[in-house]
Amino acid sequence: MQLLINGDYMEIPSEIDSVSSLLSYLKLDDKVVVVELNGKILEKENQSQSLSDGDKLELVHFVGGG
Amino acid sequence: MLKIGPYEFSSRLLLGTGKYPDFETQKEAVNVSETEILTFSVRRMNIFKPDQPNFLEKIDVEKYSLLPNTAGAKTADEAVRTAKLAKASGLCDMIKVEVIGDEKTLLPDPVETLKASEELLNEGFIVLPYTSDDVMLASRLEELGCHAIMPGASPIGSGQGIINPLNLSFIIEKANVPVIVDAGIGSPKDAAMAMELGADGVLLNTAVSGAEHPVKMARAMKLAIEAGRLGYEAGRIPRKRYATASSPTEGMSIG
Numbered sequence: 001m002q003l004l005i006n007g008d009y010m011e012i013p014s015e016i017d018s019v020s021s022l023l024s025y026l027k028l029d030d031k032v033v034v035v036e037l038n039g040k041i042l043e044k045e046n047q048s049q050s051l052s053d054g055d056k057l058e059l060v061h062f063v064g065g066g
Numbered sequence: 067m068l069k070i071g072p073y074e075f076s077s078r079l080l081l082g083t084g085k086y087p088d089f090e091t092q093k094e095a096v097n098v099s100e101t102e103i104l105t106f107s108v109r110r111m112n113i114f115k116p117d118q119p120n121f122l123e124k125i126d127v128e129k130y131s132l133l134p135n136t137a138g139a140k141t142a143d144e145a146v147r148t149a150k151l152a153k154a155s156g157l158c159d160m161i162k163v164e165v166i167g168d169e170k171t172l173l174p175d176p177v178e179t180l181k182a183s184e185e186l187l188n189e190g191f192i193v194l195p196y197t198s199d200d201v202m203l204a205s206r207l208e209e210l211g212c213h214a215i216m217p218g219a220s221p222i223g224s225g226q227g228i229i230n231p232l233n234l235s236f237i238i239e240k241a242n243v244p245v246i247v248d249a250g251i252g253s254p255k256d257a258a259m260a261m262e263l264g265a266d267g268v269l270l271n272t273a274v275s276g277a278e279h280p281v282k283m284a285r286a287m288k289l290a291i292e293a294g295r296l297g298y299e300a301g302r303i304p305r306k307r308y309a310t311a312s313s314p315t316e317g318m319s320i321g
Contacts, residue, residue, distance in 0.1 A: 006110045027116040031123075034108075034154045041154045058110065060151050062122050064092075065107025065137055066082025066222070066249075066271030 004056040012051075020047045022057075034060050068267050070160070070244055071192040071213040073131060075102045078261070079291050080133065080246060082271025086280060089124050095274055095284035096125065105133045105162060105269065108148050127157065133194065135162040142181035149186050161186055162216065162248075162269075163195040172222040176203050180210070187211045196248050199233040201240065208243050215241055216269060219260065220250030223272045227256035231263055238264040254283075254290035261294025262302070 001012050003022075016025045019042060023029045035042045036058035042049060068075040081101040086092035096104065104125075112118060134152035139145035142165060149161040163182050167175030174196055180203070183195045192213045197203055199217040207215055217237055220226035227250065228234060238245045244266035251257050251270040260268050268291055277283035 005113055026113050028111065028113070031111075031116070031120070032155055032157065033111060034151045036151065041150050043154055044156050059113060060108050061111050061120065062106040062132070062134060062152070062155070062157075063109045064082075064084040064086065064121055065135055066084050066105055066269070 001051070001053045003051065004054075006057070006059055017050055018047075019049050019051060019057075022051060023047070023059075026059075028059065032061055036060070068244060070194065073160075073192070075131070075267075077102045077288075078267040078295060079257075079288055080105065080248075080267055080269035081274065081284075082269065083121055084271050084275060086275045089119065089121060091280050092121060092275070093124055095280045098281055099274070099284040099288050101130075101288075103131045103133050103160075105135055105271070106152075107135055107137050108152050109138075131160065132158040133160045133162050134158060135164045135196070136182070137164045137166070139165050139182070140167070140175070140178070141165065142178045142185065145178070145182035146185050146189075149182075149191060150189070153191065159190070160192040160194060160213075163193060174198055174218070176200065179203075180206060183207055183212055184210050194246065199230050199237065201233055201236045204237040204245075205240060208241055212243065214244040214246050214266070216246045216248035218249035219247050219256060222249045223276075224250050225252030225273060225276075226250050227252045228259055228263075231259065234260070234265070235263050254286040257287050258290040258294035258297070261291050262297050264298050267291075 001014050003010050003012050016022050038056050068078050077100050079101045080103040082105045136145035136148040145165045165175045165178040166172050179195050183193050186193050194214045195207050196216045204215045219228040246267040246269050247260035247265045248269040251273045257268045274280050274283045
């Protein structure tokens with residue numbers, strides 16, 4: 001399955017079928033990550049949402065800033 | 067007490083988290099500053115480097131209120147999106163609205179700041195807009211319902227200190243919500259001056275993170291803000307053109 005993640009196309013194994021499994025696959029599951037899926041921001045409780053080919057994701061976090 | 071919306075803070079120093087030499091120094095600086103509010107930015111993750119350390123993981127998040135900013139936004143829509151992303155973390159509902167209108171000076175775009183603030187207030191955020199030192203704009207932001215007004219002292223990261231104390235004092239005098247002087251603070255003197263003008267708080271970042279000794283500067287800023295506030299509350303003496311002796315003139319032995 002191909003996903004567009006943070007502007008880069010990535011080939012993801014097809015068993016990675018939800019946002020939460022993608023986060024574990026990317027080793028980001030213990031991080032503070034906010035996910036935007038196809039332009040819609042996911043609340044934390046909706047991270048079980050399923051993924052399909054061609055989905056566009058933005059994964060953002062907090063970084064230092066003033 | 068500094069009251070911002072439903073929240074109360076005993077520290078009047080809001081500290082930015084950008085550009086520290088290393089996490090250890092930063093952690094210690096945050097600690098000695100005794101700040102209770104830390105600002106952050108929202109950015110794309112580098113998904114190819116999942117192990118990259120993040121300052122949020124280094125601190126006890128429960129101990130601090132997070133104030134994410136919308137830095138990077140040039141329009142109200144971009145600021146609103148960033149704010150919503152930040153809130154979806156479930157870690158905060160305060161937002162520093164920062165909509166930059168000019169790349170060189172990083173001065174805020176007043177029209178877009180107003181629009182973004184209005185929309186975010188409607189969405190239930192606790193809204194703290196970073197704004198220029200325009201007195202009427204500060205008023206308009208307060209009328210919208212903003213929970214604090216954050217006028218800049220001088221351009222972001224410039225360390226030029228308070229360029230227009232008169233305007234700042236007008237804003238402070240007129241406001242019924244906290245006024246937090248944000249951006250441009252260079253030294254403890256500037257922070258103390260902001261507080262002596264009657265500001266309710268000071269937000270700074272580079273003045274500490276870029277100092278030769280950030281931990282010492284963090285403590286200096288804490289003390290300056292406390293001293294400035296105390297001085298404001300104590301009420302300074304009026305300025306006079308000529309001297310007035312502090313020692314009594316009566317009973318002087320003339321030899």
